[in-house]
Amino acid sequence: MMNYMPISIKRNYISLQGTAVVLLFILLISHSFVSNAESWHLVHDEQGVQVYWQTIAGSDIPKSRSQMTVTTTIEKLLVVLDDIAGYKNWMYSCQEAKLLGKEGDKTYVYTAFSAPWPVSPRDSVSYFTLKHTPEHKQWQVEVVNQADKLKPRQGYVRMPKLQARWTVHAINPSQLRITYELHMELGGSVPSWLAQERSWQIPFYSLVNLRKMLE
Numbered sequence: 694m695m696n697y698m699p700i701s702i703k704r705n706y707i708s709l710q711g712t713a714v715v716l717l718f719i720l721l722i723s724h725s726f727v728s729n730a731e732s733w734h735l736v737h738d739e740q741g742v743q744v745y746w747q748t749i750a751g752s753d754i755p756k757s758r759s760q761m762t763v764t765t766t767i768e769k770l771l772v773v774l775d776d777i778a779g780y781k782n783w784m785y786s787c788q789e790a791k792l793l794g795k796e797g798d799k800t801y802v803y804t805a806f807s808a809p810w811p812v813s814p815r816d817s818v819s820y821f822t823l824k825h826t827p828e829h830k831q832w833q834v835e836v837v838n839q840a841d842k843l844k845p846r847q848g849y850v851r852m853p854k855l856q857a858r859w860t861v862h863a864i865n866p867s868q869l870r871i872t873y874e875l876h877m878e879l880g881g882s883v884p885s886w887l888a889q890e891r892s893w894q895i896p897f898y899s900l901v902n903l904r905k906m907l908e
Contacts, residue, residue: 733758737893742900744893749876754888756876759896763869765907767832770861770869773906774834777802783902785895788814793843798822803843812887815879816849818842819857834859854878873900 733745741762746755773779777800780790786806793801799820806815818840824833836857845851855877862870873896879888 737897739897740901741904742897744897746892752876752878753885754877754879754892756874757892757896758872758874759900760870760872761900761904762864763871763904763907764867765869766867767861767863767869769907770871771832773903774859780804783899783906785898785902786891793818796820801839801842805846805849808883809887812883813848813850813881815852815881816846817852817855817877819855830863832859832861834861850879850881852877853880871900871903 733747735743736746737744742759743761744757744759746757749756773783777790777792781787784790784804786808787804788807789803789805791803793803795801799822801818801820804817804819806817808814817838819836819838820842822835822837824835825831826833836855836859838852838855840851840853856875858872858874860872860874862872864870875892875896877892879891
């Protein structure tokens with residue numbers, strides 16, 4: 694017996710089929726985009742610190758994500774992070790760090806970094822914000838570039854972009870999982886090999902030095 698389907702129903706059925714195909718295609722493209730955007734590859738793994746890179750469109754410098762597990766308390770970590778002048782004791786290539794002031798929940802900081810000859814040293818101006826999520830036992834410090842907040846300093850190249858995020862998860866009361874994400878543009882003229890080198894050295898050695906401060 695021949696199956697019979699009214700023309701109006703058949704048209705709706707075909708239309709629904711077409712819509713489903715389009716939606717499936719969009720979902721596949723979206724999934725591919727997200728996967729590519731979130732792809733990280735390991736570039737350095739030593740002393741309990743892993744550094745990953747992610748390619749950023751339009752930038753010669755990859756975004757880095759470094760992580761480690763450290764035996765300490767959140768209270769001790771927050772004390773170290775709050776000691777801005779002390780950043781030069783653990784942050785890689787940091788020459789100077791100073792508090793510029795506070796506005797609401799934003800803490801403004803100036804930081805100067807050394808560079809090998811003949812490259813000029815760099816500096817940055819940024820603000821920090823702290824967010825605590827108790828239900829996830831997590832703390833997050835966002836670092837946002839504010840290059841125009843302070844007049845240029847003679848002898849230094851102001852970095853036009855610097856964005857970072859510290860994410861701290863309390864595994865237990867005496868053990869923390871620390872993740873540090875960083876992307877920057879150094880500005881001026883910098884050899885590509887040095888830019889690439891610094892993009893893993895800064896997060897790696899900063900975490901290694903931070904561990905020594907905490908344990």
